Amino acid sequence: MTEPIPAGTTERAASVPLARAPLESVLTVDVEDWFHILDVPSAPPLAEWAEMPSHVEKNFLRMLDLFSDHRATATCFFIGWVAERFPHLVREAAGRGHEIASHSYAHRLVYQMTRDEFYQDALRARKVLEDIAAVPVVGYRSAGFSVTDKTQWFFEALAEAGYEYDSSVFPAPREHGGMHAAQRGPHRVAAGSKSILEFPITVADLLGRPLCFFGGGYLRLFPHWLIRRMSHRVLGEGRPVVFYIHPREIDPAHPRLPMGLRRRFKSYVNLRSTENKLRRILTEFPVTSFRGFRSRHPELAEAC
Numbered sequence: 001m002t003e004p005i006p007a008g009t010t011e012r013a014a015s016v017p018l019a020r021a022p023l024e025s026v027l028t029v030d031v032e033d034w035f036h037i038l039d040v041p042s043a044p045p046l047a048e049w050a051e052m053p054s055h056v057e058k059n060f061l062r063m064l065d066l067f068s069d070h071r072a073t074a075t076c077f078f079i080g081w082v083a084e085r086f087p088h089l090v091r092e093a094a095g096r097g098h099e100i101a102s103h104s105y106a107h108r109l110v111y112q113m114t115r116d117e118f119y120q121d122a123l124r125a126r127k128v129l130e131d132i133a134a135v136p137v138v139g140y141r142s143a144g145f146s147v148t149d150k151t152q153w154f155f156e157a158l159a160e161a162g163y164e165y166d167s168s169v170f171p172a173p174r175e176h177g178g179m180h181a182a183q184r185g186p187h188r189v190a191a192g193s194k195s196i197l198e199f200p201i202t203v204a205d206l207l208g209r210p211l212c213f214f215g216g217g218y219l220r221l222f223p224h225w226l227i228r229r230m231s232h233r234v235l236g237e238g239r240p241v242v243f244y245i246h247p248r249e250i251d252p253a254h255p256r257l258p259m260g261l262r263r264r265f266k267s268y269v270n271l272r273s274t275e276n277k278l279r280r281i282l283t284e285f286p287v288t289s290f291r292g293f294r295s296r297h298p299e300l301a302e303a304c
C-alpha cells in the first residue's frame with residue numbers, strides 16, 4: 001500500500017490506488033438542525049439550542065424514507081448533541097442499515113479549538129453515538145470541513161479519540177479553511193503511531209477552478225446535468241464521488257437565520273428543487289456508505 005502522508009505536509013502525493021475503479025459513490029448526511037449554520041452572528045450558541053424549534057427529526061426521518069425508496073445506504077454523520085436529544089434517530093438510521101458516524105459533539109470549527117478541546121469533543125461524540133447505537137463508530141467529519149494546514153494535530157488527535165477514517169478535508173480553497181494542496185482521492189495520513197484514512201470532499205475542475213458540485217450550496221445551485229457530468233468525470237478519474245446533504249435541505253419551509261445577502265444566497269438557494277435533484281442522483285448513481293465502500297476496497301485498510 002501507499003505510505004501514509006506526514007500530517008504536516010502540503011505536498012500533493014498519490015492517493016491509495018484502488019484495485020478497481022469505483023462503481024459506487026458515497027452518500028453522506030450531516031445530521032444537524034436548521035440553526036447549525038456556521039460563522040453567522042445570528043446562529044444560537046450551544047446553551048440556547050434546546051430552546052430552538054427543532055426540525056431535524058421530521059426532516060431526517062423523511063430523508064431516511066427517501067433513501068429507502070432508492071435502496072440507498074448512507075453514512076450519517078450525527079452531531080453528538082443532536083444524537084443525545086433524538087437518540088431514536090440514531091437507532092432508526094442504524095436499524096435501516098446506514099452507518100453511524102460523528103459530526104463532532106458541539107459543531108465547533110476545528111481551527112477555533114485547541115488540540116485538547118478538539119480531542120475531548122471528538123471523544124465525547126464517539127462515546128455518545130456508540131452508547132446509543134451499540135455499534136463501533138469509526139468515521140468523523142468536522143463542522144464546516146474546517147481542517148486546515150494550521151491544524152496539523154488534527155489527524156493524531158482524531159486517532160487518539162478512537163476514529164479510523166475522516167471525511168473533513170476540502171482539497172481546495174474555501175471559507176472554512178480547506179487544504180489547497182491536499183490530494184483528491186482517498187489517502188492515508190500519518191497520525192502518530194497510527195494513520196487515518198482520509199476521504200476528501202470531492203472536487204472537480206470547472207474552467208480551471210476546483211469546485212464541489214456534490215453537496216451544500218453548489219449542489220443546490222448547479223443544474224442537474226452539470227452535476228451528473230462532473231460526477232461521471234470524477235468516477236472516470238478512478239475516484240468515488242462523495243455526496244453530502246443536510247436534512248434541512250429537503251425542507252424549503254424551514255425557518256431562516258438572519259444573515260447578509262451573500263450567505264443567505266449560499267445557505268438557502270434552490271431549496272425547493274433539492275429533493276428532486278437528490279432523487280435523480282440516487283436514481284442514476286449507485287451509492288453506498290463509507291463502511292460499504294471500505295469493505296469493497298480492502299486495499300484501503302491499514303497495513304499491519
Ligand SMILES: [Zn+2]
Pocket residue numbers: 030032036103107142143144
Ligand atoms: Zn455541519
